[in-house]
Amino acid sequence: MISLLCFLTLFQPSVAHADNPLVQTVYTADPAPLVHNGRVYLYTGHDEDGSTWFTMKEWRVYSSSDMTNWTDHGSPMSLATFSWASADAWAGQVVARNGKFYWYAPMKNRSTGRMAIGVAVADSPTGPFRDALGRPLVENGEIDPTVFVDDDGQAYLYWGNPNLWYVRLNADMTSYAGAPTRIPLTTQGFGTRTGNTERPTLYEEGPWVYKRNGLYHLVFAAACCSEFIGYSTAPGPTGPWTYRGTIMPTQGSSFTNHPGIVDFAGNSYFFYHNGALPGGGGFTRSVAVEKFAYRADGTIPTINMTSAGAPQVGTLNPYVRQEAETIAWATGVETETSTEGGMNVGYIENGDWIKVKGAAFGAGARSFQARVASAASGGRIEVRLDSATGPLAGTCTVPGTGGWQSWTTVSCPVTGAGGTRDVYFRYTGGSGYLFNVNWWQFTA
Numbered sequence: 001m002i003s004l005l006c007f008l009t010l011f012q013p014s015v016a017h018a019d020n021p022l023v024q025t026v027y028t029a030d031p032a033p034l035v036h037n038g039r040v041y042l043y044t045g046h047d048e049d050g051s052t053w054f055t056m057k058e059w060r061v062y063s064s065s066d067m068t069n070w071t072d073h074g075s076p077m078s079l080a081t082f083s084w085a086s087a088d089a090w091a092g093q094v095v096a097r098n099g100k101f102y103w104y105a106p107m108k109n110r111s112t113g114r115m116a117i118g119v120a121v122a123d124s125p126t127g128p129f130r131d132a133l134g135r136p137l138v139e140n141g142e143i144d145p146t147v148f149v150d151d152d153g154q155a156y157l158y159w160g161n162p163n164l165w166y167v168r169l170n171a172d173m174t175s176y177a178g179a180p181t182r183i184p185l186t187t188q189g190f191g192t193r194t195g196n197t198e199r200p201t202l203y204e205e206g207p208w209v210y211k212r213n214g215l216y217h218l219v220f221a222a223a224c225c226s227e228f229i230g231y232s233t234a235p236g237p238t239g240p241w242t243y244r245g246t247i248m249p250t251q252g253s254s255f256t257n258h259p260g261i262v263d264f265a266g267n268s269y270f271f272y273h274n275g276a277l278p279g280g281g282g283f284t285r286s287v288a289v290e291k292f293a294y295r296a297d298g299t300i301p302t303i304n305m306t307s308a309g310a311p312q313v314g315t316l317n318p319y320v321r322q323e324a325e326t327i328a329w330a331t332g333v334e335t336e337t338s339t340e341g342g343m344n345v346g347y348i349e350n351g352d353w354i355k356v357k358g359a360a361f362g363a364g365a366r367s368f369q370a371r372v373a374s375a376a377s378g379g380r381i382e383v384r385l386d387s388a389t390g391p392l393a394g395t396c397t398v399p400g401t402g403g404w405q406s407w408t409t410v411s412c413p414v415t416g417a418g419g420t421r422d423v424y425f426r427y428t429g430g431s432g433y434l435f436n437v438n439w440w441q442f443t444a
């Protein structure tokens with residue numbers, strides 16, 4: 001983490017207005033979005049800092065109601081969730097059904113040494129998730145599960161690298177009927193790869209299956225390496241597939257990519273990953289998102305990676321409790337589990353800051369309060385508008401509270417915060433870690 005934090009501090013000026021990648025506190029990979037109850041839940045893997053391989057031990061969850069400010073829900077599932085797993089917490093997906101949330105993910109089976117796909121279940125989209133079976137759901141040494149539930153209720157699990165498989169899931173979502181079936185990888189279905197006789201089609205890995213206007217879409221990481229994102233369509237969930245071309249060209253300094261597509265609030269969004277964070281690369285990836293619109297004929301346009309990301313949907317209400325870990329952009333800080341529930345922002349040092357985008361202050365805020373803790377001597381929260389060096393609307397003094405999880409609420413007057421503005425919380429104080437923040441709220 002140290003190298004990432006140092007890089008972020010140095011990198012501040014040039015990224016102040018970017019919103020991609022979506023997470024700056026850790027490296028994230030393999031995005032799998034889920035829309036539920038007016039929020040987008042984003043499930044990711046976690047590349048360890050300084051990785052030189054796909055060294056991944058846990059999965060993470062973020063959520064947003066506006067595609068811009070993302071709330072960190074921590075890690076509700078890890079290799080430790082699965083008693084049979086030994087390594088490789090790789091690309092998975094969560095689907096909602098039966099009032100529960102099912103997370104399908106590949107990992108290495110300790111007893112066989114092969115990659116297998118497990119399934120965990122939770123009552124909430126943010127977990128906690130528990131192993132539904134105590135053993136793999138399916139195991140054939142291949143990876144990258146995606147699950148699609150058709151309109152008739154039949155669910156399908158697709159996965160595979162180097163092959164592409166599907167199996168029909170039962171309604172319980174944790175068992176299946178029939179045997180895994182190999183989808184024929186034909187050049188008609190998945191395009192032509194040149195110079196690789198063992199893999200003559202473009203299909204590489206990372207399938208993402210969904211249905212739109214009666215047409216089944218199979219989006220996937222194509223060719224290798226570096227990968228691009230392509231897609232195929234079919235009249236039914238089991239094919240026959242027809243290759244439709246490139247969605248996202250090879251870009252972004254990660255030699256892998258991974259697609260996730262959802263519709264939310266009347267728009268369509270394409271999630272992917274790249275190596276755009278400082279210190280980023282093929283094993284230190286970051287998830288990002290672009291808004292897109294299907295063409296009139298239903299095909300998917302070319303989507304390029306940007307640092308701007310998707311525009312905000314609506315605004316953020318600063319007059320209700322907002323989690324400190326709801327972040328449009330962060331520099332220097334990390335998140336951790338809070339004893340008050342959820343997460344808090346921590347490891348705050350002098351000059352670190354967090355951006356919250358598009359707070360709708362209306363006629364104006366009168367005061368600001370924050371839930372804080374400090375085992376040191378505290379510091380100050382500067383409430384700034386428009387940028388980290390923008391107009392100072394107020395300053396709250398944070399005292400020492402006797403512990404990093406000994407919480408108290410501080411408040412301070414605010415002036416000049418009216419209309420809809422980006423808010424920057426800039427943390428100042430002495431040396432070392434200053435204090436933690438759990439949540440904040442303005443008063444009108």
Ligand SMILES: [Ca+2]
Binds near residue numbers: 005332333334348
């Ligand atoms: Ca820090």
Ligand SMILES: [Ca+2]
Binds near residue numbers: 323324341342343
């Ligand atoms: Ca919190």
